[in-house]
Amino acid sequence: MRTRLTEMLGIEHPVVQGGMQWVGLAELASAVSNGGGLGILTALTQPTPEDLEKEIRRCREMTDKPFGVNLTILPTIKPVPYEEYARVIIESDIKIVETAGRNPEPFLPPYKAAGITVIHKCTSIRHSLKAERIGVDMVSVDGFECAGHPGEDDITNFILLPLAARRLTIPFIASGGFGDGAGLAAALALGADGINMGTRFMATKEAPIHEKVKQAMVEASELDTALIYRTLRNTARVFRNGIAEQVLEIEAQPGETKFEDIRELVQGVRGREVYSQGDLDHGIWSAGMVVGLIDDIPTCGELIGRIVEDAEKIIEERLAGVTSARESAPKWRQAANESA
Ligand SMILES: Cc1cc2nc3c(=O)[nH]c(=O)nc-3n(C[C@H](O)[C@H](O)[C@H](O)COP(=O)(O)O)c2cc1C
Numbered sequence: 001m002r003t004r005l006t007e008m009l010g011i012e013h014p015v016v017q018g019g020m021q022w023v024g025l026a027e028l029a030s031a032v033s034n035g036g037g038l039g040i041l042t043a044l045t046q047p048t049p050e051d052l053e054k055e056i057r058r059c060r061e062m063t064d065k066p067f068g069v070n071l072t073i074l075p076t077i078k079p080v081p082y083e084e085y086a087r088v089i090i091e092s093d094i095k096i097v098e099t100a101g102r103n104p105e106p107f108l109p110p111y112k113a114a115g116i117t118v119i120h121k122c123t124s125i126r127h128s129l130k131a132e133r134i135g136v137d138m139v140s141v142d143g144f145e146c147a148g149h150p151g152e153d154d155i156t157n158f159i160l161l162p163l164a165a166r167r168l169t170i171p172f173i174a175s176g177g178f179g180d181g182a183g184l185a186a187a188l189a190l191g192a193d194g195i196n197m198g199t200r201f202m203a204t205k206e207a208p209i210h211e212k213v214k215q216a217m218v219e220a221s222e223l224d225t226a227l228i229y230r231t232l233r234n235t236a237r238v239f240r241n242g243i244a245e246q247v248l249e250i251e252a253q254p255g256e257t258k259f260e261d262i263r264e265l266v267q268g269v270r271g272r273e274v275y276s277q278g279d280l281d282h283g284i285w286s287a288g289m290v291v292g293l294i295d296d297i298p299t300c301g302e303l304i305g306r307i308v309e310d311a312e313k314i315i316e317e318r319l320a321g322v323t324s325a326r327e328s329a330p331k332w333r334q335a336a337n338e339s340a
Helices: 004-009 026-034 049-062 082-091 105-113 125-134 157-167 181-189 211-219 242-252 259-266 268-277 289-293 300-324 331-339
Strands: 015-017 039-042 067-073 096-101 117-122 138-142 172-175 195-197 225-228 236-239
Touching (some): 004 138, 015 039, 015 300, 026 039, 026 300, 039 049, 049 067, 049 082, 082 105, 117 125, 125 138, 138 157
Parallel strands (some): 015 195, 067 096, 096 117, 117 138
């Protein structure tokens, strides 16, 4: 498959692995890139900019294919030296950056000067258009289905993606709810240049998280996510576990929810321990609705290969069959075809 995404990034398949806090380590990013997609390291998973530099080096030892770095700017409990992380990205000669969270404008001049392709993750058309206007190279459009932060508009990809196709000039990647070949074919049909996946890549052999978490994802249904922090207008889609239920209960109490009320429950370090220890109820961990479509734990290479192969089959066989089935078309359709 060739799209503007594969051409611009120099990758074989139009499949990207989005930044994932605590999960986007070199093991995963390199496996995705070796599988022909674009792997992305998550900058803030590294405690310091120096650690990010080491992680980039480690990833280079594991793949000679292109990979990117995600730098997410979101409200955090502790202040983060974002400029220092950006400096490391540039000095390490990274050529693809995924930005997310706040407006990436202040970071664009140094990224551009370094020849970096910037993919900005947005959850709305107005933010996608703004990103295009300020000069990002591509956007990843994250629909309401996605894991992490879907924004506050609750618009699904069936509306967001055709709108992006109508209004954007730059290439865009469909993100949120993708996990199989039908999803990729649909994303291309809706005008996207490829797909970005988070949740699906967690349930792969190389994802550096506990087997129990992967197994929980295989067993989960599409109903097993929850939207927390709605009351704080910083909505996050997470796996619906005991902690998420407790947060929802606190948020449902009368009066304004203060972050202080839930701080203890949602500490990042507790989420991180879910991934390392496999205790599913220890903290908050992100997952998207696509968990309902996950039923195995393949390698990243197998997963990407299967997604692309299935999408091609759908396009070349099922969809081509639909438009070429003149003989078998009902009489009214044949008449319409002949008069056309
Ligand atoms: C465990 C996990 C952690 C994530 N952390 C981040 C993050 O730090 N920064 C970011 O921009 N997106 C983050 N995301 C969102 C993904 O990059 C991607 O946009 C999203 O997962 C797409 O939706 P999907 O999960 O339905 O594929 C995270 C997703 C998951 C599953």
